[in-house]
Amino acid sequence: MNRTAQGIVLLLLGAGALSSSAFSDLYLNYVQPGFRPFLIAAGAALGVLGVSVIAGEARAALRGLPGPETAPASGSRADSDDHGHGTPRVAWLLLLPVIAVFVVAPPALGSYTAENAASAPPPSSSGSDGGGDLGDLGGSAENGPVEMKIQEFIGRAWTDEKRTLEGRTVRLTGFAVANPEGEGWYLARLQMACCAADAIVNRVLITNRPEPEEDSWWRVEGTWQPPEGDLRSVRNHRFTVETMDGVENPPDPYE
Template identity: 60%
Template sequence: MNRIAQGMVLVLLGTAALTSTVFTDLYLNYVQAWFQPFLVASGAVLALLGLAVIASELRLVVRGEQGADDGGHGHGEHGGHDHATAPRVAWLLLLPVVSVFVIAPPALGAYTAENAASSAPPDESASGDFDELGDPASSAPVELKIQEFVMRAWTDDDRAMAERTIELTGFVVPHPDGPDEGWYLARLQMSCCAADAIVNRVLVTEFPGTEEPEKDSWWTVRGTWQEPAGDLQSVRDHRFTVEEMTAVENPPDPYE
């Protein structure tokens, strides 16, 4: 790999970073939204560095050719200038570019949720101080993130969600013990990037129809929390009765 090829690799890497952050929301499959300005800056720096390397090398080539025409007193390969080359393994730097432009790995989904540990109950010192869910007499559904639903189900001693119509959006994860046990509506929560994602999920045991929805499909469901009789934090899977289901397109930001 000569220096011009090295510069082209840098330009392609920078372009991939800019394409996934400026022109699309692809970066949201892997990192939090607040990473965008850093990714944009990194992509711009890589692209500019690559262009600078290419321009510099082209100037040396031109000067070298001119020096050869003048009797060999120029620079570059024709004038005694040694052009450093990178090892062949450097071509592996193109793999991230290929993965973005050709493969475009999707966001983490059901496979990750099946094989990762779900979120654990908070410790006893966790606060159960939550915002009001609106007028308890209202029949309008309360839209919650699955993360908030799970936290309320574990720590809200007032059990404000009881007998309220709750609306949740997530993707379908099959139950490991088979469809007779129901299925999970899940969402992944990440602090920084996809590598630290944890699973928040609710167990749907009653729903319209008889067939479990397709794995990894996204749904907005409306229903009610199956309030447990005992200690909230002793519950492992929070059960949910679905009264209405609507298929939705994958959200731009698949994480919570």
């Protein structure tokens, strides 16, 4: 691969990073929102570097000077064959991930990952939260449903000994995931600390509504079904749905 081709690859990589971070929210399918400035900076740096490489080769060609790719090869004939013939064909494969960014950008993680990813573990009884008071939910039953993230709902269901969720209407948004054990289905949302590779799943079990299509997004309103006994012993917190509406995929699919 000659220097001009290398510059083109760098330029395309930079354009791909910028198109998914500076000009769209596509980057949210893979990393946390806080990474946006770094992606923009990296894309800009790659673009500038690519342009400088191409411009340098163009100036050398206009002056009639040989570029690095036309310089005499040193070493044995075997070295010449390896570097002059084998490497360029393989090096062009570097364009494949660049093309994929523009043509077939991978979607956000969904039901397949949720079925196989580790579930958020219940807090230990010795944890710093102590299973104590998490404070009031705010508002009142007369003021309508409480909007919550699924991870917040699960955390409160597991740890709030005062059971402030009981009897309150809650609104949750997530995607549908089949229950491999056959009872009902899950409304789920993936939570990531850094990037999609470390995602864990938060989910609530719904048994009073027919299972919708996997990966379809829903906004549900309903109530928590309080379990008997220790909250931390519950594997799947149950949710009784009162209303259920389909929604478009959110810009940020993770919590």
